[in-house]
Amino acid sequence: MTDSELISAPASDPVRKGRMVVYAIALVIALALAFAPFLFQDVRSGQVAARICIFIVLAASYDLLIGYTGIVSFAHTMFFGMGAYGAAIALKNSGAHWSSVIAGGGLGVLCAAVLAVLIGILSLRVKAIFFAMVTLAAASVMLVLVSQFSDFTGGEDGIVYSSPNLFKPATKLLLGDDGKVLKIMGVSMDGKIAAYYFVFLSCLVLYWFLARIVRSPLGTVLEAIRENEMRAEAIGYRVVAYRTAVFMIAAIVAALAGVVWAVWLKYTGPESTLSFAIMIDILLMVVIGGMGTMVGAVIGATLMSIAQFFLKDLMEAAAGATSFLPLVPNLLNPDRWLLWLGILFILLVYFFPAGIAGTLMKKGAHK
């Protein structure tokens, strides 16, 4: 982007229009999520909505790293998992109380923060590209440790536990005149809806916090580091300190999202929190949505989560229709949906490196 474009950008019409479109989409998604229990009343949709909320926060915190600061980390699910396992182990061992969520989750978040700082000062000073490898190694070691210390973590099977009393389906949140659970638009005001709004509001707060960070002076420094590290250092910003700090912030947010996820899901295992597949999901969400735009995370996470459900059905049908050909049905098998997503991902990085939001808003493009 040249200087003249930069200057004329806010005034030019297509850009403003694109920006409006992006924010309109984000607003629609936000409203849909806010009223999800009323709009989509089956169980599966409820799950998808909660998953989207959590992943918006995860993708946004990852965007803070990859999009705003230019750090590529593969340890994001590790921090997510640490928060989730902290809450899960406490809920399992000391009962389903809020105190165990706070104590266990807090401990998990603290561990995540300490580990993030350690990894940060150890490897962020060397070379940005080392960092990707170090975090990848750290994340896979964590995965192995979790599956080996199965007395503590439940190993591959994970941990099943119950959430605090407030979120039990039997809890009566509001009572109607007849002494039964009040129904609003056909939705009973019980523990399930409390659990959903707990997820929604926590994620809203976390997302708001991230959006504040990128708008703050800190966010500007981070973008300066991304664009030209040497120059930022020369101006007097301690690049390593900033990088480590932002890595820690992202880790803490991811761990908090993990705590919320653990409370909602009432199950924590490697597949639901730590696996490399989830890391890929987050990466895809951020890139598809648009790196360096916080709204991109909202769009990417929503699109991916919905696609995961519908693409599989579509591929099932396609595989059935082509079953007479060799190898083709194999490639169209619903289990192979990542293949097509991977191809899409490569094409996207080639042709639209700015992602959906970035392309529409004509900003955030990395050359």
Added chain:
Amino acid sequence: MALPAKPADWFDRIGGVNALPVLLMIIALPLVGSTSTWVTLTVAGLAMGMMIFLMASGLSLVFGLMDVLNFGHSAFISFGAFIGASVLAALAAWVGADSAILNFLALFAAIGAATTFGLIAGLFFERVIIKPVYGDHLRQILITIGALIVSEQIVLAIWGGNPVAVPRPAILDGSWIIGDIAIEIYRIFAFFLGLAVFIALKLVLNRTRLGLLIRAGVENREMVEALGFKIERVFVLVFMVGSALAAMGGAMWGGYQGLITGALGGEVMILVFIVVIIGGLGSIEGSLLGALLVGLLGNYVAFIFPKLSLASNMLLMMAILLWRPWGLRPALKR
């Protein structure tokens, strides 16, 4: 090295960082306890190290020369392992035959097929996937991750999700028993194959004009270009050889494991990354050193504290990064 202190002096006299694998062996002896177990573990560690070296050297050179970190490297490892296994399965008659010649023919056919695939796929990969994004680390990482996802899925689509058994040639099956020491023959073979590749690489890099160009390119790419050499052609060649070595290492690893799944590439890749970081980017000596350390430590720790074997390599990496942030023997500190 401003003020050489006493311990550093002593350390340099016994060979500096090159002596680390030997030091590790000596330290491990009393911890393991019995000499025969120690010999078995050491041989296993050396063989494992050599196989990891095959896979790591390519990655390290590609990074050193082209400044490209190829996360898709593990795809070549997976493909190498599966192609090797398929060829061995197809030549089952030769594999099981009683004649050493037929055994070796089958084995070399398998390794050759994997390596050839690596060469061709490397060419394709470099031209199609990596060339458009030279000089942009972020997009390189993203693109190669995308390629990794796709190729892992292709492996799953072709060979399925179930573990595939890798037949082992009759002559390499079984062990030599010397006294109360048992040494698997396959491990000896793996060790010498790795050693041969190392010597060949070293000769090419140090004794030929091409090697001179490669080393000069690692040191200062622009200068070499300014002198009128088409460094891009050298890049392609190095990338192809790197991928071929990864596929060869994958085929050997498959035979070593006996049973392979689609996750093989990803699992080995962690070790490869650790090796490249420990050894220092861009140098094959560093890769060899790192690979031997990782192989030996992995085997010793798996025997002494079974639960910590992978974590031990991680700790090793952390310690070495603290001591030498650029790795043990980096080609350049960039």
